[in-house]
Amino acid sequence: GAVVSQHPSWVICKSGTSVKIECRSLDFQATTMFWYRQFPKQSLMLMATSNEGSKATYEQGVEKDKFLINHASLTLSTLTVTSAHPEDSSFYICSARDYYQETQYFGPGTRLLVL
């Protein structure tokens, strides 16, 4: 199946710093990318949807100034957690699909720990 990578796989940072997470589609052009967050023992929570070249659409309750999403190319989307706080500690997962597919493929996830 299609491959989606995320970098870094895990990150520890101090409170107040910003963290950037990259999501790349390796063997297809991702016209749409999704960013999810998963809390322990909970389902995936969709944070935002981004289409290449346009602004991301954020789900209700997700602060767009807090979680900056850029989908500048057909193979790369980035999520920047700005001024991270301990409550932002979570497992962030991206997924991607191309225009011709219904199936979206997930990255391996990024574990963020804010101290």
Added chain:
Amino acid sequence: DQQVKQNSPSLSVQEGRISILNCDYTNSMFDYFLWYKKYPAEGPTFLISISSIKDKNEDGRFTVFLNKSAKHLSLHIVPSQPGDSAVYFCAAITTGGSYIPTFGRGTSLIVHP
């Protein structure tokens, strides 16, 4: 209101037996369904999907059945293996719309040796 429901949070099965994971949905606009498998601290892995124009799709040990009138789908794993132990998510999409999938809460499958 949950549009995609996986009512069994967990399922325990003996190795070699069949695992049946169930998923119900309420939105009749959903026309494409997917199953993902997820290990802790990893991203979900796509397993199998089915379009609403079909009622069955098979891929190796995995078969998904769709009953549109009942708004119900199920994933069958035969034979179950210990490596199948994971959380399984059902997801539904409206292909004529946003393509944003709606996920169920997941079912944790444990396959005992």
